[in-house]
Amino acid sequence: MDTYLDHNATTPVRPEVADAVVCALTQHGNASSVHRFGRLVRHTLDEARESVAVLVGVSPASIIFTSGGTEANNQALRDFDGHVLVSAVEHDSVLGAREDALVVDTDADGVVVLGHLRETLASCEGAALVSVMLANNETGALQPLRDVMRVAHEYGALVHCDAVQAAGKINVSFADLGVDMMSLSAHKLGGPQGVGALIVRDGLDPEPLLRGGGQERRRRAGTENVAGIAGFGAAARIALENLDWFAGLTKLRDDLESRLRAAVPDVVIHAIDAERLPNTSCIGLPGMTAEMQVMQLDLAGVAVSAGSACSSGKVAPSHVLQAMGQDDAAAQSAIRVSLGWNSDARDVDRFVDTWVTMAQRRGANADARRSVA
Amino acid sequence: MSPAPTAIYLDHQATTPVDPRVLDVMLPWFSETFGNAHSEQHAWGRQAADAVDVAREQVAALIGATAREIVFTSGATESNNLAIKGAVRFAMRHGRGNHIVTVSTEHKCVLESCAAMADEGAEMTIVGVGPDGLVDPELVAAAITDHTVLVSVMAANNEIGVIQPLAELGALCRARGVLLHTDAAQAAGKVPLDVEAMQIDLLSISGHKMYAPKGIGALYTRRRPRARLLAEMSGGGQERGNRSGTLPVPMVVALGEASVVAVSEMSAEGTRLAGLRTRMLDRLRVDHGDMFVNGAMDRRVPGNLNVGFPGVDAEALMTALESVAISTGSACTSASVEPSYVLRALGLDDADAGASIRIGFGRFTTETEVDIAADMIAAAVGTQRSDSSVRAAE
Numbered sequence A: 001m002d003t004y005l006d007h008n009a010t011t012p013v014r015p016e017v018a019d020a021v022v023c024a025l026t027q028h029g030n031a032s033s034v035h036r037f038g039r040l041v042r043h044t045l046d047e048a049r050e051s052v053a054v055l056v057g058v059s060p061a062s063i064i065f066t067s068g069g070t071e072a073n074n075q076a077l078r079d080f081d082g083h084v085l086v087s088a089v090e091h092d093s094v095l096g097a098r099e100d101a102l103v104v105d106t107d108a109d110g111v112v113v114l115g116h117l118r119e120t121l122a123s124c125e126g127a128a129l130v131s132v133m134l135a136n137n138e139t140g141a142l143q144p145l146r147d148v149m150r151v152a153h154e155y156g157a158l159v160h161c162d163a164v165q166a167a168g169k170i171n172v173s174f175a176d177l178g179v180d181m182m183s184l185s186a187h188k189l190g191g192p193q194g195v196g197a198l199i200v201r202d203g204l205d206p207e208p209l210l211r212g213g214g215q216e217r218r219r220r221a222g223t224e225n226v227a228g229i230a231g232f233g234a235a236a237r238i239a240l241e242n243l244d245w246f247a248g249l250t251k252l253r254d255d256l257e258s259r260l261r262a263a264v265p266d267v268v269i270h271a272i273d274a275e276r277l278p279n280t281s282c283i284g285l286p287g288m289t290a291e292m293q294v295m296q297l298d299l300a301g302v303a304v305s306a307g308s309a310c311s312s313g314k315v316a317p318s319h320v321l322q323a324m325g326q327d328d329a330a331a332q333s334a335i336r337v338s339l340g341w342n343s344d345a346r347d348v349d350r351f352v353d354t355w356v357t358m359a360q361r362r363g364a365n366a367d368a369r370r371s372v373a
Numbered sequence B: 001m002s003p004a005p006t007a008i009y010l011d012h013q014a015t016t017p018v019d020p021r022v023l024d025v026m027l028p029w030f031s032e033t034f035g036n037a038h039s040e041q042h043a044w045g046r047q048a049a050d051a052v053d054v055a056r057e058q059v060a061a062l063i064g065a066t067a068r069e070i071v072f073t074s075g076a077t078e079s080n081n082l083a084i085k086g087a088v089r090f091a092m093r094h095g096r097g098n099h100i101v102t103v104s105t106e107h108k109c110v111l112e113s114c115a116a117m118a119d120e121g122a123e124m125t126i127v128g129v130g131p132d133g134l135v136d137p138e139l140v141a142a143a144i145t146d147h148t149v150l151v152s153v154m155a156a157n158n159e160i161g162v163i164q165p166l167a168e169l170g171a172l173c174r175a176r177g178v179l180l181h182t183d184a185a186q187a188a189g190k191v192p193l194d195v196e197a198m199q200i201d202l203l204s205i206s207g208h209k210m211y212a213p214k215g216i217g218a219l220y221t222r223r224r225p226r227a228r229l230l231a232e233m234s235g236g237g238q239e240r241g242n243r244s245g246t247l248p249v250p251m252v253v254a255l256g257e258a259s260v261v262a263v264s265e266m267s268a269e270g271t272r273l274a275g276l277r278t279r280m281l282d283r284l285r286v287d288h289g290d291m292f293v294n295g296a297m298d299r300r301v302p303g304n305l306n307v308g309f310p311g312v313d314a315e316a317l318m319t320a321l322e323s324v325a326i327s328t329g330s331a332c333t334s335a336s337v338e339p340s341y342v343l344r345a346l347g348l349d350d351a352d353a354g355a356s357i358r359i360g361f362g363r364f365t366t367e368t369e370v371d372i373a374a375d376m377i378a379a380a381v382g383t384q385r386s387d388s389s390v391r392a393a394e
Helices: A015-025 A036-056 A069-077 A114-122 A145-154 A226-241 A243-247 A249-263 A290-299 A319-323 A345-372 B020-030 B043-063 B076-093 B108-119 B137-143 B166-176 B249-287 B314-320 B341-345 B367-393
Strands: A063-066 A083-087 A102-104 A128-131 A158-162 A181-185 A196-200 A280-284 A334-338 B070-073 B099-103 B123-127 B148-152 B179-183 B202-206 B217-221 B304-308 B356-360
Touching: A015 A226, A015 B020, A036 A063, A036 A181, A036 A226, A063 A069, A069 A128, A069 A158, A069 A181, A069 A196, A083 A114, A102 A114, A114 A128, A114 A145, A128 A145, A145 A158, A226 A243, A243 A249, A249 A280, A249 A345, A290 A334, A290 A345, B020 B249, B043 B070, B043 B202, B043 B217, B043 B249, B070 B076, B076 B108, B076 B148, B076 B179, B076 B202, B076 B217, B099 B108, B099 B137, B108 B123, B123 B137, B137 B166, B148 B166, B166 B179, B249 B304, B249 B367, B314 B356, B314 B367, B356 B367
Parallel strands: A083 A102, A083 A128, A128 A158, A158 A181, B099 B123, B099 B148, B148 B179, B179 B202
Antiparallel strands: A063 A196, A181 A196, A280 A334, B070 B217, B202 B217, B304 B356
């Protein structure tokens, strides 16, 4: 096990983040308690809230810490009083939050079709909330959020942005985007699993999903996950400092893709014409299922994924690729390679060598089968 | 910020420190052996998934359940929300009733979850408790109607530690075909719980009340007869569709290890804590013979004490006791200064409720700490009383 290229599924915590987590794990107070143990914990929470706020350019008060991106997405959409519109390539937690959501089409690169968004909004009476992700988890394709905002505003609609895959990888500014709500997840940007945030513009008050104590300004009950939040804060700080470095992964990723294309001419790089995250590549290999590719790579000690991790227990065709107009065969033959903070050229070499050998053998196997027949 | 405080921590019902053994087991899962437990197609994901499986068995063993019945959550608040709203929403959607029975001394998140369901059209009956804090099963039985879906009664109270008669409640709920949910945040790992013997259908666990970190919990959901829920969080369909979201592997591993430690040490530790409690009680009584105890002493988790000193202002007492961490109510509501609704439910008036403190002993509390803290509490009560008698004389 030495080449991990599945950072969009989860990324290991950085050493500095682990330190922050351990430090918080050894503080034993409840932030709601008024004694000094409680106050110390509250201070830890305040610092982390500040760091996360800085990462996406908001005031600390607009952050609601949650148990992760899924909870943040559900809270943003679930109880909205009005129509909810989602793009067809959203994460399952957005698609699943509302059974009655209206689905907006995307083009061949997985980018929202603004005309269809406009059409769908025009058909809605009353309040509407549009949920469009900043970056896709499977292809890395970025959505034209500014255009989405412009169209949404024409119809007086609110906009929620699932920035789980984008935050910490590219510059994300809540204010510049002008969105009303945004979801974040710590473990996608070098923080621990089990913590995320819903960011809410001033004056907006989504119904709490969890009820009980008055934590998070009565917007999310439950004793705060102090260690998780401390780790989230540390990860946000480090990710922000390393955005330029992360942008440099584009070169590594592009190099990876061009080597695959040179060696295996029928390879398909999905969403290649879209603006993408620096670290993500969605690679289709005609004639070989993603499951088979991932298994062979796994045997060679290389970890990548077939689609998003949440649904990878069951290997269904990717709904993202289907929304991009790919047929079932194509949607079932794409793997995702995602680089992270500890990836280097050797990881890419290892992946490319293994994958190219496998892809070339695919032809040989098919020839062998033909000659036997 | 000042360095680590040196004070005696006697607030173990608010939160417990992470046991060093738990910390050791969870740490490698942040970095060395990280992985998404749902990425079962590669080795990193599989080792994470295997660790989750082991933890699931460990948590199940704590309460006599099977691993498949454990749903990991972000904590007891989420577990209680999921159990109550999930079960009632499922029943309402399928026309199988809409009535909830709960108890006046439940944790806020239970009462608020019930209230949220009332907003969605459910009916709710809140049963009171006796002066000892215990609920009378006959009153619960009498509250059950043909429309009742769920009875929610906590295992042990967070403020006064009293243990509710779960086995009796379980038997009567099963006989009436009603689900029994119990918020066991304060009981799990402290006193024996057996979902089979007690016929419990849904049971909430909190990690940070049993020496695992904050931010992890579990909900036991019975498979036979099946307790059905509508999920609160939709998405990837993790936890058999009951709770979507990437599992926090280190936290899950921690809850598993905390369960193992609790099972092996529960009995001896219970005896030790009960001894510390008696020690505290005896010492405080020497100076303050009029001290009263809130809640039944004979049916109580061993680490909890809740006592009042007539005429004393408990808030002021806490402020005076800078070196002893105790509390005046549950932590979730202690930012507000209203008298405890739990103590009011026992029949205490505002003055007596406002004169009461909760002292919570834990795994790392020593006899010496109890002796020092008892002296400090007794002295602080004495100081406040002499100050007020001086003021009265003036």
